[in-house]
Amino acid sequence: MGKTNSARLTTTVRPSSGWVALRPRELxxxxxxxYFLTWRDIKVRYKQTAxxxxxAVLQPFLxxxxxxxxxxxxxxxxxxxxxxxxxxxAALVPWTFFATAVALASNSLVEQERILAKVYFPRLIVPxxxxxxxxxxxxxAFVVLLIMILVYGIVPSAxxxxxxxxxxxxxxAALAVGLWLSALNVLYRDVRYVIPFxxxxxxxxxxxxxxxxxxxxxxxxxxxxxxxxxxxxxxxWALLGEAEPPGPMLAVSVAATAALLVGGLLYFRRMERSxxxxx
Amino acid sequence: MAAVAVRAVELGKxxxxxxxxxYQTARDAIAAAARRRLRRPNERRHAGPPGRSAVDxxxxxxLEDVSFELDEGEVLGIIGRNGAGKSTLLKILARITExxxxxxxxxxxxxxxxxxxxGFHPELTGRENITLNGAILGMRRAEIDRxxxxxxxxAGVERFIDTPVKRYSTGMHAxxxxxxxxxxxxxxxxxxxxxxxxxxAFQKRCMGKMGEAAxxxxxxxxxxxxxxxxxxxxxxxxWLDGGRSVADGSSSDVVSRYLSSSLSVLSDxxxxxxxxxxxxxxxxxxxxxxxxxxxxxxxxxSVTTPFVIEFEYWNMRAGAHLNLSLHVYNEQGVVVxxxxxxxxxxxxxxxxxxxLFRDTCHVPADLLNDGLHRIELLxxxxxxxxIHRMEDVLVFEVRDADDNRDGWxxxxxxTVRPRLAWExxxxxxxxxxxxGDG
Numbered sequence: 225m226g227k228t229n230s231a232r233l234t235t236t237v238r239p240s241s242g243w244v245a246l247r248p249r250e251l252x253x254x255x256x257x258x259y260f261l262t263w264r265d266i267k268v269r270y271k272q273t274a275x276x277x278x279x280a281v282l283q284p285f286l287x288x289x290x291x292x293x294x295x296x297x298x299x300x301x302x303x304x305x306x307x308x309x310x311x312x313x314a315a316l317v318p319w320t321f322f323a324t325a326v327a328l329a330s331n332s333l334v335e336q337e338r339i340l341a342k343v344y345f346p347r348l349i350v351p352x353x354x355x356x357x358x359x360x361x362x363x364x365a366f367v368v369l370l371i372m373i374l375v376y377g378i379v380p381s382a383x384x385x386x387x388x389x390x391x392x393x394x395x396x397a398a399l400a401v402g403l404w405l406s407a408l409n410v411l412y413r414d415v416r417y418v419i420p421f422x423x424x425x426x427x428x429x430x431x432x433x434x435x436x437x438x439x440x441x442x443x444x445x446x447x448x449x450x451x452x453x454x455x456x457x458x459x460x461w462a463l464l465g466e467a468e469p470p471g472p473m474l475a476v477s478v479a480a481t482a483a484l485l486v487g488g489l490l491y492f493r494r495m496e497r498s499x500x501x502x503x
Numbered sequence: 504m505a506a507v508a509v510r511a512v513e514l515g516k517x518x519x520x521x522x523x524x525x526y527q528t529a530r531d532a533i534a535a536a537a538r539r540r541l542r543r544p545n546e547r548r549h550a551g552p553p554g555r556s557a558v559d560x561x562x563x564x565x566l567e568d569v570s571f572e573l574d575e576g577e578v579l580g581i582i583g584r585n586g587a588g589k590s591t592l593l594k595i596l597a598r599i600t601e602x603x604x605x606x607x608x609x610x611x612x613x614x615x616x617x618x619x620x621x622g623f624h625p626e627l628t629g630r631e632n633i634t635l636n637g638a639i640l641g642m643r644r645a646e647i648d649r650x651x652x653x654x655x656x657x658a659g660v661e662r663f664i665d666t667p668v669k670r671y672s673t674g675m676h677a678x679x680x681x682x683x684x685x686x687x688x689x690x691x692x693x694x695x696x697x698x699x700x701x702x703x704a705f706q707k708r709c710m711g712k713m714g715e716a717a718x719x720x721x722x723x724x725x726x727x728x729x730x731x732x733x734x735x736x737x738x739x740x741x742w743l744d745g746g747r748s749v750a751d752g753s754s755s756d757v758v759s760r761y762l763s764s765s766l767s768v769l770s771d772x773x774x775x776x777x778x779x780x781x782x783x784x785x786x787x788x789x790x791x792x793x794x795x796x797x798x799x800x801x802x803x804x805s806v807t808t809p810f811v812i813e814f815e816y817w818n819m820r821a822g823a824h825l826n827l828s829l830h831v832y833n834e835q836g837v838v839v840x841x842x843x844x845x846x847x848x849x850x851x852x853x854x855x856x857x858x859l860f861r862d863t864c865h866v867p868a869d870l871l872n873d874g875l876h877r878i879e880l881l882x883x884x885x886x887x888x889x890i891h892r893m894e895d896v897l898v899f900e901v902r903d904a905d906d907n908r909d910g911w912x913x914x915x916x917x918t919v920r921p922r923l924a925w926e927x928x929x930x931x932x933x934x935x936x937x938x939g940d941g
Contacts, residue, residue, distance in 0.1 A: 233690075235613065237598055238606035260638040264624060264631075271626045271667075342617040343639055344598040412529035500600045501518065 258349040265357035280361035284316035295433045315432040315456045325358035329402025351402040390458035397451035403488030407495040448476030505574035508722040513605035516566040565591045567746040578717040580737030588746040614689030620680030625669035658682035691722045728836035769898040771800035790815040805904035812864040822854040830879040872920040873903040
């Protein structure tokens with residue numbers, strides 16, 4: 225939309241066309257606003273819900289109980305030597321983060337349309353702040369996960385040091401999806417109704433209730449196209465002391481996330497200039 | 504010689520008609536794409552705004568060919584009717600929306616105040632909202648910290664600074680929001696009609712702050728309907744009409760040209776064909792008229808003439824609960840009054856069948872001051888939703904009347920000119936004994 229020369233503070237406003245640059249420099253200039261929006265999202269999130277922080281734990285925890293009962297006990301889904309409740313919860317913690325972050329990021333622009341119509345800043349920071357704010361939920365739920373691991377007497381291996389990588393992968397995957405959906409959501413308002421359904425379907429194609437080893441050999445790499453497959457199996461490997469690191473599947477997940485993110489960034493930047501006109 | 508702070512060159516912006524009112528849905532977009540594919544497989548989709556000469560009914564130029572240069576320290580007022588492109592121009596310069604053509608070069612840090620309280624969150628405390636709002640408006644964290652106490656004092660909310668703003672009164676909320684905005688100190692300040700909020704005292708305070716900004720050598724772009732404010736604050740003004748700049752010069756010049764030519768008397772309107780009449784699928788206006796009681800639209804209305812404002816309209820949907828609402832503005836853009844049907848009216852609160860209706864509003868003598876007045880019509884459904892709005896649907900002049908002067912020979916100040924009951928009594932004679940009267 226414009227370029228800013230910080231030395232002389234000259235801004236040029238002119239029509240842009242087609243694909244536009246990402247302008248990381250400008251994002252850096254707006255880092256304080258990014259910080260404040262994230263901070264606001266966190267504050268508001270915990271002030272508005274009656275259960276507050278407890279919700280971050282209850283949601284994955286209750287899901288884990290239901291999964292353990294129906295998938296673990298009744299359906300007898302294998303959990304690779306790990307007690308099913310821990311097996312499920314280790315997946316539900318990153319999954320719940322991903323689902324929350326995608327939902328919040330996707331609706332973030334529409335919910336803040338007033339700001340978009342009145343103030344300029346790189347719009348990218350709105351969905352990014354929503355994803356970052358969701359990390360607090362993840363941190364809270366993670367504490368419960370650690371307690372559970374200890375209660376079940378599982379000793380994590382040295383692989384636990386790789387955990388931040390999987391958290392980052394999950395955040396980037398959520399941001400990538402959030403960029404696409406938030407931009408589409410501004411342009412087409414019925415996208416909003418598709419998001420919960422999409423997230424629900426995504427849960428079933430992710431190895432949350434079942435191990436990805438159920439997917440037959442030649443297909444497991446294809447299965448990795450779902451970034452959450454790599455993230456979840458990574459979490460289990462890093463925390464539950466499973467012997468096999470997720471190899472080719474993880475590589476595919478990383479590549480898929482990168483592709484989705486680059487595409488999402490470009491699409492978002494391309495659509496960004498029309499946001500204020502349609503919100 | 505002062506450096507140029509803003510240089511706008513042939514700025515233009517198109518909007519798709521209706522784009523801002525209604526968003527698209529993916530379902531419609533997909534269906535439309537499918538239809539296009541089925542019917543006209545070889546035709547390319549019309550993807551962009553038209554060229555200047557293209558006849559295309561889908562796109563309108565909200566702003567067209569606007570060029571100007573603004574020196575550092577200049578205070579520019581932008582006037583024009585609603586829809587003239589004023590806000591679009593500000594939004595382009597503030598980088599909120601992109602121009603469709605042309606460009607602008609801005610030298611200096613820009614701060615845009617298109618609204619006060621942008622990003623205020625009801626759940627957050629006053630303290631938290633000051634920080635957040637300041638950041639949104641473009642203040643640095645250190646700057647916010649430095650000005651924090653001033654902001655709180657200016658807003659007068661010291662005692663409630665740690666209370667969520669959802670518990671603030673409307674006035675406190677507005678004061679806090681304006682206080683943050685007032686402490687924004689960019690080199691170039693862009694201000695939209697933000698001063699039109701709050702009560703008279705608050706507005707006065709806002710105007711004072713604006714005047715300070717203008718006098719402190721800052722470059723200011725200011726949009727307002729308040730022509731008196733433009734004249735007193737701005738040295739220069741641009742008048743936009745239909746997206747184009749029609750006058751650029753000293754503010755008093757431009758304001759008087761705007762007043763004399765943009766409002767020509769328009770006391771009678773008839774749209775005989777409902778299909779072509781202004782309105783929508785719910786309501787169509789048939790006639791709008793202002794005339795003296797018992798007279799014709801051509802007859803003169805003076806300050807002592809009782810007159811009627813009359814509208815005829817088609818209600819297109821059976822069972823609608825409609826009412827009209829009139830805003831009468833004076834030359835300065837001040838709302839003199841807002842009139843709605845009285846509650847004892849025969850159709851008040853009753854569902855309207857389809858058909859033609861007529862509303863007549865009787866305005867007594869000795870109410871309006873002399874000068875041009877314009878009427879904005881709102882058609883309201885269920886007492887809350889505005890389903891149709893027409894600005895300046897009627898424009899009429901109230902002339903001065905000799906018999907109303909009461910010995911005063913200059914224009915009477917004030918938005919209204921009532922004749923009020925007034926008694927003077929001689930209560931006590933001063934004792935004049937001893938001064939040689941007798």
